[in-house]
Amino acid sequence: MPAGHVSRVRALYRRILLLHRALPPDLKTLGDLYVKDEFRRHKTVGSEEAQRFLREWEVYASVLWQQTNENRQNSTEKVCFGAALPEEKLNDFRDEQIGQLQELMQEATKPNRQFSITESRKPEF
Numbered sequence: 623m624p625a626g627h628v629s630r631v632r633a634l635y636r637r638i639l640l641l642h643r644a645l646p647p648d649l650k651t652l653g654d655l656y657v658k659d660e661f662r663r664h665k666t667v668g669s670e671e672a673q674r675f676l677r678e679w680e681v682y683a684s685v686l687w688q689q690t691n692e693n694r695q696n697s698t699e700k701v702c703f704g705a706a707l708p709e710e711k712l713n714d715f716r717d718e719q720i721g722q723l724q725e726l727m728q729e730a731t732k733p734n735r736q737f738s739i740t741e742s743r744k745p746e747f
Contacts, residue, residue, distance in 0.1 A: 627672070634676060635661050638683050644690040645703060652729060 638657050642650045664675050689703050707723075715723070 630676065631661070634679055634683065638679065638686070641683060641686045641690060644686075644693070649703065649730070652726075656726060 635657070639654060642653045642657070645653060660679075664672065667675065685705060686703070693702065712720075
């Protein structure tokens with residue numbers, strides 16, 4: 623792999639993890655795990671798939687950055703992250719990718735989340 627490609631992948635990976643810091647704790651944890659797994663899975667893919675992979679994650683990072691800024695500006699409204707997935711894009715996915723999306727949706731919408739994250743509270747005197 624060319625050094626420029628590796629550098630681009632690492633920079634994007636770091637950028638996404640930094641952007642995840644703005645997410646609610648449960649989503650941050652889920653997102654970090656998913657990103658780490660996806661980047662690990664795509665280490666050895668061909669050049670064409672690698673370029674597509676990077677383009678899609680760059681779009682994700684851009685949308686997340688935009689939504690983070692909008693949420694900061696509208697701090698009185700409910701925080702909102704995500705976007706609808708157009709049907710034509712969904713039709714391009716392989717069965718494995720559809721399965722991953724299904725698993726991700728189920729994990730993100732579980733009433734009893736796998737992650738037990740508590741907010742720190744100041745001691746009451």
